[in-house]
Amino acid sequence: MTYDGLRPIGPVGLSEAARSVWAKHDRDSDGWLPLWRHMADSAGVAGLLWDEWVPEQIRRLVAGALPGGADDARRLAVWLAATHDAGKATPAFACQVEHLADGMRAAGLPMPLEKQIADRRLAPHGLAGQLLIQRWLVERHGWSRPATTQFAVVAGGHHGVPPEDTDIRDLREHPALLCDPDGPEAWRAVQDELLDAAAEACGVASRLADWRGVKLPQPVQVLLTALVIIADWIASNPELFPYFPGERRTDPERLDTAWRMLDLPRPWVAEDTGEDPGALFASRFDLPAGARVHPVQAEAVRVARTMPRPGLMIVEAPMGEGKTEAALAAAEILAARSGAGGCFVALPTMATGNAMFPRLLAWLERLPDARAGAGAHSVFLAHSKAALNERFTELVRAGRPVSDVDRDGEEHRRSRGAAGSAAAELVAHHWLKGRKKGMLSSFAVGTIDQLLFAGLKSRHLALRHLAVAGKVVVVDEAHAYDAYMNSYLDRVLSWLGAYGVPVVVLSATLPAARRRELAESYTGGPAGPAFAPVGEADAYPLITGVAADGVVMAAPEASGRRTDVLVERFDDDLGALAARLETELAGGGCALVIRNTVRRVMETADHLREHFGADGIPVTVAHARFIDPDRAENDARLLALFGPEAKVAEAGETRPERHVVVASQVAEQSLDVDFDLLVTDLAPVDLLLQRMGRLHRHRRGEGRSQRPERLRRARCLVTGADWAARVPEPVRGSRAVYGAHALLRSAAVLEPFLAESDRPVRLPDDISPLVQRAYGPDPVGPDHWREALDHARLAHEAERADKRKRAEDFLLGGVARPGRALVGWVRAGVGDADDTYAGRAQVRDSRESLEVLVVQRRADGTLATLPWLRRDGGRELPAHAVPPTALARTVASCGMRLPYEMCADPRTLDRVIEELEAQCVEAWQAKEAHWLAGELVLALDQDQRAHLAGFDLHYTRSDGLKVSHGD
Structure with missing residues (x-):
């Protein structure tokens, strides 16, 4: 590895004083590293990261902000890495190790003892470096001081938190911390000497004049800060970059050895093969024999290819249309167009994340890479219990270091072991792990929290932004988040739009107003008349493509699967429920009963078992209050008994003749299960429609001939409310979970179907009209409901406003104007964002x-x-x-x-x-x-x-x- 012909930072040509400045010290071995060496190591690592690890999508963004384009971008990244620790050439830092400070004193740099330097805490070396770089740019290169901050703040923030105005002011008022008053000229001479050497070595000395008028966008500042943090972490690892004494290798040898030991997987280079949707899906996914690509999937591919530029794609389609596969296929095309180097799929829960992980791996194993000899791709499962996932731990074992490199640069390779073909191409890399680095892997699946953390003011936030800025981001189940979480999601989308990150949002049921909010967040605010259709379209399925310069909308047909569901009010009485199920299942059949609370699940199951007796209809339960292994087995059991015929056969099972499953919301989404009859508590209409999607989901014979004759028409009994009241009264548990407003409007829009016994809800045709009416501004329901609905609306609006206000406490600000430095970027933040329950509570109103x-x-x-x-x-x-x-x-x-x-x-x-x-x-x-x-x-x-x-x-x-x- 070389420095591209530029002179490396080194001792040759530096004064004795400059050579004496130290950067690293190991108290156990007394080994140390001079600052010039750490500057050279950091610069070299940054150059290699830029060339071989940073996705093209990020390189383009940085290049677009500089007059010299790509060449300027690389030079700037390397120079910022070289100078990030300039603040260590100060008395406030150097005094910490007395014998090394003595060496600096002997070389002509006077400084007091550590205990004699008051207020040393005011000069953390990152902030000190920022002020030194600013002074150097002003005094030696004629910059205005305001113009320097947007560049120098990278040094100030390289320990995870950019400084605040008060920090800068306080240090400026204590100049002796930067230059000892007994020898200020000597200190300034050394500081300038090191910064001059870095500028020459990194090739920026001749570019600084052209950069004086640059207004560096905040997203670019964030990404450069993150890159410098990573370069610093790597260059600070003594196993990769050993300390003195005893280090005798030249710069290229030292860098080359460390880089080979690190063995970072390179980013994915996507390629749009141009295949028609049928061929594309056949080559990427396990499609059943004779299966055809759904219209939604084909249209997603077309929109991804024809959008004016890669941007936000919102896919609204009913259950069973293959939205996930559509998103991955679109991601491949959007990545090829944008230069994204990976993909992150965000899901509501750990359980849905675990279910998605093997699907992502299966896709990756078939994914082409345009780079010859691309090697392994890094993969990460992003949630707090990832280490308990068997498939992920296999990849962790595959990602352990694969070579030992001795001090002479000789490489001794070990076999990765017989982990299978997937492990040879996909690894959870040993360096890309933990809460701060794991998401930097090229491909990741995780909970939505991992994405929302990018909107949370926290330490090392720049790394989270770098992690998503180089990927295509897929957000699944977008309708599942409340006002609190949506505040974070909207803010993150505004940053993703500024980074030019392609985003694919998936939802079965999305209100039009929420669709417009997502689009406006991504594009940076309310748009002009061209955006009006985004908030007005009522087609379903619907694909919306949004970029700053335009909108593309498409309304593909739904697939051939349609279900007419008869809905019926049913009293909230367990005795009546048991009798009704006994009648309905007399000729056989499988029923699903969904309750809104676990307590109601338990009470219902207990009563039904007592009613049916040990030899009667079997009753099982499914909810979240199981230990994790039991819950995973419960899900697998549901799929084995009530899933698609192929899955049932694969599991060696047969569908029960009669069975009742009593479940909480765990049966609402993600499980591909099919029942003959549904009983459900009243819920928000989008969730009711999701639940109805579990009815007659699979064909089961021509004309449903394999279903019991009595249950060949799909029927949904809606309970969990007092229907005899003047206005329906949902049970207390449901009100606590969902609020009265959503429940009453759901009942109101379903009233015409509930009132007419033979008027079915037609899936998917009625999904969008029902959702838009329930969540729209117009009055719904009978006139005598108006007072109750108005009261519920006011309470809902107050709660929604409260959620948004509370979310503001730690919510990251929006993208500021170009040239505005990151000073105070995470002011009053939460510290470290952690994937614990307490950490997740910061982005969830849980x-x-x-x-x-x-x-x-x-x-x-x-x-x-x-x-x-x-x-x-x-x-x-x-x-x-x-x-x-x-x-x-x-x-x-x-x-x-x-x-x-x-x-x-x-x-x-x-x-x-x-x-x-x-x-x-x-x-x-x-x-x-x-x-x-x-x-x-x-x-x-x-x-x-x-x-x-x-x-x-x-x-x-x-x-x-x-x-x-x-x-």
Whole structure:
């Protein structure tokens, strides 16, 4: 690896004083690194990152801001990396290691002892470097001081937080921290000498005059800051760049050895092969024999190719239209057009993220790369429990370092092992891991939180922006987010639009007003008349392509699958429900009952089982209050029994003759299951339509001949409300979850269908009209509902305004005008954004809850894993030692969130935590117990029961966790 013929920063030509300035010190070995060497290392790494790792999409954005284009962009990136630690050439920094400071004093740089330098905390070396660079640009290159800040702030922010105005003012008022008053000229001479050397070595000395009038856009400042952070982290790794003494390699040898050891996967270079949609989908996805590309999928490909420029694409289509595959195919084309080097798919939950991960991998294994010899692509599963995902851990093993390089540059390769063909091409790279670096991988699947964190004022926010700025971003289930989360999503979209990131938004049911909000956020604000159709179109399915210079809209046909659903009011009475199900399923059939709360799921299942008896209709439950392995098996079981015929056959199962599944919202989306009859609590209309999508989802014989005769017409019974009241009254639990406004407007738009027994809801034709009416501004429902609807609307608007106001507390500002420096960019932020429950609560308006790891306490007092687990079930757990790694991992996988009722009151929550901590196994808190340290463990007795903070808990494999108040 070379410096492109430019003179490297080195000791030759530098004064003794400049050579004596130190940058790194290891207290254990007393090894150290001179500043000139770290400057050279950082510059070299930045150049290689720019050439081989930064996606073209980012390089184009930076180049577009500079008069010399691509050449200027590279020079600027390398120079900023070279100079980021200039602030270490100051008394405030150098005094920290006395014997190294003595060497600098001997070379002519006077400085007091560390204890003699008051207010040293005012001069962190990043901020000091920013001020030194600014002074150098003003005094030696004739810049105006305001023009310098937009460049120098990169040095000021390279530790994750750009400085604030008060920080800059305070340091300016203490000049002795930058130049010792006994020898200011000597210090300034060395500072200028190092900065001059960097400018010459990086080829910017001749360009600074042309850059004086540049107004650097904030997105460019952010990306350059992130690049410098990464270059600094790599160049600061002593395993890659050893400290003195003993280092004798030349600059190119040192850089080349480190780069080969790091072995960073290069970005994807997408290529639009030009295939017609049929051929494209056949080559990328596992399509059933004889399957045709859906019109929505074909149109998504066409729009991706014909949009004026890559921008925002919103795909609205009913369930079962293959929106995910459409998004990935569009992403491939948009990446080829934009220069994106990867893709991130954001989903509502960890469960949906885990389900998507293997689908993304299957797509990647078939994805072409235009770069010859592209090698492995880096992959990341972005959520807090990724380490428990088996497929991801395989890729982690594949991504461990594959070569050892000795000090003489000789390379000794190890085999990656027999991890399969996928592991040879897809790896979770050893350096690209953790909450700050993982998302920098080329391809990622994760929760929506990972995207929303890009709108949260937090430390190292620039890295999160770099992670998404080089990708195509896919946002699935866009309708699933409330006003609080949408505040973050909208702000992130405004930054993605400024970066030129292609975004694909997927939704089955999206209100037109929300569609327009998404488009306006992406393009930077309210647009002109050309954007009017975005908020007015009522076609369905609908594809909307939006860029700053125009809109493309397409209304493809839905696929041939259509379902007419008869809807019926049904009393909220468990006895009546049991009798009705017995009647409806007398000739066979499978029914799905969806409740809005887990408590109602439990009560319903208990009553139905008692009614049907042990030999009657089987009743199973599905909800979120299971430990993670059980919930995953429940989902797999639902697919094996009620999924597509091919899936049922693959699982070696047959569809039950009669069965009732009682579920919470987990059955609402992402599971491709099919039922003959649906009973559902009243819910917002978009969610009701999602639930109806589980009715007659698959063909099941010509004319539905394989369904019981009585159930060949799809029917949905809507319950969970007092329909006899003058205005329907939803049950309390539903009001707590969704609010009265959405529930009443849902009931209002469904009223014509509920009132006429033979008027069906036609899917998909009625989806968009119902959603637009329910979420639109016009009055709905009978006149005598008006007062109740108005009251609910006012409460809803107040709550929505409150959510948006609370979201503002840590919400990142919008994109400022070009030339406005990043000073104060994350002022009053949250510190580190962490993918923990508390961290996710910063971007979700979620009720506080608590996760526990569930084990069993046997009669003799010993602890064991739960007996029914497929892996390590019933294994004894040591009480005085850290469990073996595999066993500890099994325990860590058995996470479960306690219900809200146990955590709502702060005093109750404190008591829960106190009692769980009292049961803590001290040995499991050891540092080496990384799977278990810091976790709360709930130990159930032999009967799977526990008493905690006044609550009785009972967990069963069949029903999950039941909670009741104790005596």
